[in-house]
Amino acid sequence: MTRQFSGAELVVATHNNGKMREFAAMFAEHPCKLYSAADFNLESPEETGTTFIDNALLKARFVAKATGKIALADDSGMCVEALDGAPGVYSADWAEVEGGRDFNRAIKKVHDAMGDHPNKKAKFVSVLALCWPDGHCETAEGFAHGQIVWPPRGSHGHGYDPIFMPDGYHNTYAEMDPTEKNKISHRAASFRQMMEKCFGH
Numbered sequence: 163m164t165r166q167f168s169g170a171e172l173v174v175a176t177h178n179n180g181k182m183r184e185f186a187a188m189f190a191e192h193p194c195k196l197y198s199a200a201d202f203n204l205e206s207p208e209e210t211g212t213t214f215i216d217n218a219l220l221k222a223r224f225v226a227k228a229t230g231k232i233a234l235a236d237d238s239g240m241c242v243e244a245l246d247g248a249p250g251v252y253s254a255d256w257a258e259v260e261g262g263r264d265f266n267r268a269i270k271k272v273h274d275a276m277g278d279h280p281n282k283k284a285k286f287v288s289v290l291a292l293c294w295p296d297g298h299c300e301t302a303e304g305f306a307h308g309q310i311v312w313p314p315r316g317s318h319g320h321g322y323d324p325i326f327m328p329d330g331y332h333n334t335y336a337e338m339d340p341t342e343k344n345k346i347s348h349r350a351a352s353f354r355q356m357m358e359k360c361f362g363h
């Protein structure tokens with residue numbers, strides 16, 4: 163049976179301030195105190211999973227065990243059909259350069275790998291995992307289906323946004339106003355599902 167969140171505190175398994183703000187907005191209506199993994203001086207566990215669910219569970223379990231509190235983690239990425247689902251769970255890794263991440267490079271890598279393949283279909287995936295200190299976990303998954311476009315378009319957003327055009331739109335994620343993207347994104351879908359499943363919203 164699905165377990166409901168009934169705590170007064172929740173630790174978000176991230177050190178990223180941008181993500182923390184998104185989670186805070188998600189919980190604006192929910193009366194619980196939010197902490198981040200950084201508040202407990204926790205390191206990030208290595209993301210060794212081969213699926214988004216594996217990685218979200220691994221991060222949430224790690225934080226729940228270390229803090230003794232209920233923990234929420236997310237994992238996300240872009241999957242291109244013509245590349246058999248790549249970059250997928252390695253979406254951030256494709257941008258890895260010495261000293262940081264370069265998404266222009268990652269975007270170019272997707273373009274080069276696709277060549278002139280006629281299938282431009284792609285999807286963004288977002289998985290959320292909510293884990294209790296006793297080991298129980300619940301997950302939620304959200305998708306955004308669309309197409310890869312070339313050349314890159316738009317200056318909003320982050321990551322692969324300039325080459326992803328969601329189905330039903332003529333704009334890429336990076337050409338959309340962020341509030342519009344946040345309503346239709348893969349992350350919005352997984353947030354909504356998790357809120358309905360475990361938070362009674």
Ligand code: IMP
Pocket residue numbers: 236237238239240253254286319320321322323335347
């Ligand atoms: P995570 O932080 O391990 O979930 O890594 C997610 C990676 O997937 C990011 O670094 C981006 O490369 C990519 N990604 C996830 N969501 C988005 C999005 O909304 N727009 C663009 N790229 C995204």
